Amino acid sequence: MKPGMIYLDNCVTSAVAPEVFEAMQPYFSQRFWFPGNFISTGESTREVLAGFQSTVANAIGAKADEIHFTSGGTLANNIAIKGIANAVKKGHVICSVVDYPDLLTNAAWLEQQGFEVSYLSADDKAVIDLEQLKREIRPDTFLFMTTAVNHVVGTIQPLREIHEILSKAPNKIYFHVDAGQAFGKMHLNVDEYGIDTMAISAHKIHGPQGIGALYQRKGTKLAQLIHGVKRVDNLQTGGLSIALIAGFAKAVELNFADLDGTIRNLRELSDYLIKRLNEKIPYIELNGAEGEGRAPHNVNISIDYIEGEAITMMLDMHGITVATGSACASEGLKANYVLMAIGKTHVQSHGSIKFTVSRYNTKEELDTVVDRLAEITEELRQRSPLYTAFLKNQEK
Amino acid sequence: MQYSQKVLDHFMHPHNVGKMENPDATATEGSPACGDQVTVYLKVNEDTKVIEDVSFLSYGCASNIATASIITDLAKGKSLDDAKQITWRDAMEALGGLPPVKVHCSVLAADTLQSAISNYEIAHGLKKVPNFSKETILEELKKIIYPQVGEDIVSLKMVKYVGYNDGEVVIDLNMMSFDTWRDNIKEEIKEHLEKYPEVKKIEINFP
Numbered sequence: 001m002k003p004g005m006i007y008l009d010n011c012v013t014s015a016v017a018p019e020v021f022e023a024m025q026p027y028f029s030q031r032f033w034f035p036g037n038f039i040s041t042g043e044s045t046r047e048v049l050a051g052f053q054s055t056v057a058n059a060i061g062a063k064a065d066e067i068h069f070t071s072g073g074t075l076a077n078n079i080a081i082k083g084i085a086n087a088v089k090k091g092h093v094i095c096s097v098v099d100y101p102d103l104l105t106n107a108a109w110l111e112q113q114g115f116e117v118s119y120l121s122a123d124d125k126a127v128i129d130l131e132q133l134k135r136e137i138r139p140d141t142f143l144f145m146t147t148a149v150n151h152v153v154g155t156i157q158p159l160r161e162i163h164e165i166l167s168k169a170p171n172k173i174y175f176h177v178d179a180g181q182a183f184g185k186m187h188l189n190v191d192e193y194g195i196d197t198m199a200i201s202a203h204k205i206h207g208p209q210g211i212g213a214l215y216q217r218k219g220t221k222l223a224q225l226i227h228g229v230k231r232v233d234n235l236q237t238g239g240l241s242i243a244l245i246a247g248f249a250k251a252v253e254l255n256f257a258d259l260d261g262t263i264r265n266l267r268e269l270s271d272y273l274i275k276r277l278n279e280k281i282p283y284i285e286l287n288g289a290e291g292e293g294r295a296p297h298n299v300n301i302s303i304d305y306i307e308g309e310a311i312t313m314m315l316d317m318h319g320i321t322v323a324t325g326s327a328c329a330s331e332g333l334k335a336n337y338v339l340m341a342i343g344k345t346h347v348q349s350h351g352s353i354k355f356t357v358s359r360y361n362t363k364e365e366l367d368t369v370v371d372r373l374a375e376i377t378e379e380l381r382q383r384s385p386l387y388t389a390f391l392k393n394q395e396k
Numbered sequence: 397m398q399y400s401q402k403v404l405d406h407f408m409h410p411h412n413v414g415k416m417e418n419p420d421a422t423a424t425e426g427s428p429a430c431g432d433q434v435t436v437y438l439k440v441n442e443d444t445k446v447i448e449d450v451s452f453l454s455y456g457c458a459s460n461i462a463t464a465s466i467i468t469d470l471a472k473g474k475s476l477d478d479a480k481q482i483t484w485r486d487a488m489e490a491l492g493g494l495p496p497v498k499v500h501c502s503v504l505a506a507d508t509l510q511s512a513i514s515n516y517e518i519a520h521g522l523k524k525v526p527n528f529s530k531e532t533i534l535e536e537l538k539k540i541i542y543p544q545v546g547e548d549i550v551s552l553k554m555v556k557y558v559g560y561n562d563g564e565v566v567i568d569l570n571m572m573s574f575d576t577w578r579d580n581i582k583e584e585i586k587e588h589l590e591k592y593p594e595v596k597k598i599e600i601n602f603p
Contacts, residue, residue, distance in 0.1 A: 307431060309457035313407070327431045328457035333497060333543055333580050335431070346429040383413050383461060385435040385453035386428060 005319030006365045010204070010297060011151060011181055011356035012323070016247070017206040023250035024208065027243035034231055034239065045242055049232070052249035056213055059256045060198070061189035068214045068235045069245050073180045076199035076214035077102040079235055083222030084143050084174050084197065085110055091140040096120040096128040097341045100147040100178050102199070107145075125289040126155035126342045133165055143174045148182035152325065152338035152354065153288025154298025156186060163194035174220065180204060184255040185263065185295045196220045202244070206358065207251030211244035262359070267296035269357040269366065274299055276370040281377050287339060287352060299355045300325075302348040305387035306380040311353055314376045320369055325352040347386070399458060400492035406462035411469050412451045413461075421516035425508040430587055432456035432501065434464050434508040438471075440516055445476045452508075459498040463505035466490045471509055476522075480513055482506060484539070496546030500584070503539045503548075528594035530560045536588040537567070543577055563596030565589060571602050578602060 007015070035049055036042020054064040070076045081103070085093070095107050097119045107117045118136040120128045128146065144166055146157050159177070166173045177198040182188055184205035190198060197220060201212035214235065216222060228237035255262055277284060283304040288294055303311065308324030315322055325336030327350060335349035344352070355369070381387040399407070416422075416437035426433040432455065439449035450471050452464040467487050471479045484506040488494050494502060517523040526532065537558070538550045549555055549569070557568035567585065571578050582600050589595050 305455065307456050307460070310407070310461060313458045317408070326457070328460070331497065332576060346431065350428075350431045383410065383453055384455045385424060385433055386455045388415050388453055 002319055003316070004321045006361075006369055007321045008355040008357060008361065008369065009321045009323050010358040010361075011354070013203045013209060014206050014358050015360060016203075016208055017251060017254055019254060020207055020247045020250045024243045024247040027246045032242065034242070049242065049245065052245050055249040055252050056200075057215075059252050060183075060200070060215060061191050062215050063218065066216055066218055068216060068233065069240055069248070070199075070212050070214055070236060071210055072203075072212040073178065073199045073201035074102050074212075076201075076212050077106065077176075077178055079214050079222060079225050080176050080197035080199060080216070081106040081110070081143070081145060082225050083235075084176065084220070085113070085115060086223035086225075087221045088142045090114065091142045092116045092118065092138050093143045093145070094118045094120065094133065094136050094141060095145045096122055096147075098122045098126050098128065098147070098150055098152075098338045099145070100151050100180060102180075103145050103147060103178055122342055124343045125293065126150045126153045126338065127289065127293075128157055130158065130161055130165060133162065137165075137169050137173065139171055141169065141171065141173050143176060145176040145178070147178045147180075148188065149179075149185060149295040149298075150288065150338060151181050152336060153300045153342070154181070154295040154356075155289040156182070156293060156295055159188075159193040159195075167194060181295060181298075184252075184259075185266065185297055187259065190215055190217065197222070202248035202251050205251050205255045206360075208244045208247040211241065211248045213248070263296050265359055266357060269361055269363065270296055270299050270355075272363055273355060273357065273366045273370070276366060277301060277373075280370050280374045285348075287342075287344065287348070297356050297358065299357075301353055302344065303351045303353060303377055304347070305351070305384050305390060306377060307350050308352055310380055311351075311373070311376060314380075315369070315372060318372045320372060322369075323354040323356075325354070326350040398495065399462075399498075400494075402490075402492040403459055403462040403494065406465040406491065407458040410452075410454075410461055410465035412465065412472065413453070414451050415453060416449065416451045421512050421519065423508050423511035423515050425511055426456070426504050427587060428455060430583070432460045432504055434460065434504055436464070436468070436508045436512040438512050438516060440476065442520075447471050447474055447476065447479055450509075452505075456501065456504075457498075459494055459501040460504065462491060463487050463494075463502040464508070467502075467505040467509050476513055476517065480510065482509060494546065496541075497543040499546035500541040500543065503541055507539060528592055530558055532592070533558050533560055533565060533567070533589065537585070539588060540581060540584050543580065549581065563594060565595055565598045566601070567599070568601045573602070 033041040033045045035046040053067045057064045057067045120132050122128050174196045177195050179198050179200050183200040196217045198215040203209040224234050284301050287300040308326030309329040312324045325339045327333050327335045339349040419437035420440045421438045424435040435453040437451045450468045454461045454464045470482050484502040487502040538548050540549045554570045556570050559566035
């Protein structure tokens with residue numbers, strides 16, 4: 001058995017597409033130069049870099065010079081959030097309890113620096129509370145940040161409604177979006193949603209690891225976070241990898257050439273997986289939003305009466321990679337905070353399994369996964385005192 | 397973080413798993429909220445007081461299942477007196493070690509076995525229901541594992557003070573404010589003490 005033979009953890013990272021791998025090659029050994037002026041090596045890199053910026057910008061309805069390449073989504077989130085806060089210097093920030101750790105750890109840091117942060121709650125589908133958002137806005141609120149697609153249950157946040165609320169505020173409230181899960185999985189137009197800054201990354205859409213980008217709307221003032229030698233501009237000081245950027249641009253090209261088709265294919269796979277799971281395994285439930293309300297690549301279920309670490313380990317022994325929200329699988333021994341925040345019980349959280357599909361998965365693979373999971377579930381339930389108690393209650 | 401091959405063997409092919417019909421004693425420890433629960437069933441020869449059969453059910457992770465499996469192996473065929481000597485350290489050793497963060501699983505398995513033996517002895521008049529005291533609290537604290545290193549908090553000298561008066565438990569712990577395990581330890585202590593009907597209030601203090 002080969003580890004990761006059937007890989008369903010694509011929301012964490014995904015395989016580099018062969019076309020991407022090929023597109024990067026020349027930039028490692030032949031055209032590896034940094035951008036520069038007057039000499040042909042530097043000038044030619046400047047030119048291709050502008051082309052890559054343009055490719056990424058087009059995917060989100062932005063302008064080329066609003067794209068800054070970074071080492072990944074986390075750096076982009078940091079540059080944007082800390083950059084806006086340090087430029088404004090004091091005031092109030094809003095995010096939610098179901099946000100990605102990038103946003104929540106930055107929010108905690110902002111609190112330590114003396115900023116005030118309000119955390120919106122979310123409903124049982126993980127949609128943030130817009131009424132609460134309206135109530136929390138204060139005259140000194142300068143930043144709202146959200147995770148466009150929830151990283152645990154795949155719920156898509158109502159970006160249009162958020163934009164409407166923010167634009168009605170008397171003061172300017174910057175809108176920062178972490179689009180780690182959303183980029184390439186939904187239509188994300190920065191003008192349509194009034195987004196000021198946004199973090200995206202390559203490796204979740206079959207681009208290389210170690211490269212992402214920050215979208216910065218023209219005119220959005222960001223205090224400089226990383227000081228160092230200026231190669232491109234003050235937001236992305238230091239060296240950059242032109243090869244990884246080339247790979248990122250290629251991944252974007254492949255994903256966005258027919259975005260509707262990309263989304264349709266992913267949704268067909270995840271819908272098929274949900275259908276097969278429901279057919280084959282009793283006592284399971286879907287976590288998060290249903291239908292169009294969830295990102296097309298995410299399926300998160302809770303399997304009653306058994307625990308997720310044991311499930312993922314048994315699947316792993318069959319070469320199948322999935323994720324779980326169980327406390328037992330986490331380094332901090334805590335149940336997944338998103339699942340707990342949307343009202344799931346400890347048992348539902350411990351028994352949760354997250355599958356995230358990519359264009360390289362097939363229905364045949366999903367059939368194999370469901371068959372193995374059905375066997376594993378049956379076996380673990382036979383060992384479980386909770387299931388035994390449940391069966392006994394049913395007899396009564 | 398990795399499991400030993402022995403843990404994986406017991407997880408994939410556990411020994412003595414399944415509900416026992418008409419056991420002589422049984423005990424369930426842990427809770428679904430904490431993500432792990434174990435039930436142990438015993439069949440004891442009334443004359444020789446030897447554990448003739450033992451089985452378990454487990455709701456929990458791989459190490460939970462493996463530690464319950466090994467604890468039944470260790471107990472099977474032993475006299476009650478010998479089985480009472482089996483500790484979580486024996487279970488861990490027999491499995492070739494556990495990752496520190498998983499040591500608490502072996503405590504739960506050993507604990508459940510000891511509870512089942514105790515239930516048998518109480519039911520057969522071999523011992524009385526023990527009085528709840530400060531000693532009981534200390535014994536329970538020896539079962540709380542600090543996940544960072546996989547040792548109990550008493551051995552690690554993290555318990556500064558234990559007080560008990562009329563249903564109220566006060567525990568002072570030596571855990572710094574930046575220690576990310578504070579909440580885990582607090583919840584573990586509560587889980588261990590709240591099962592005693594004598595305990596009405598638990599106060600846990602940090603510096």
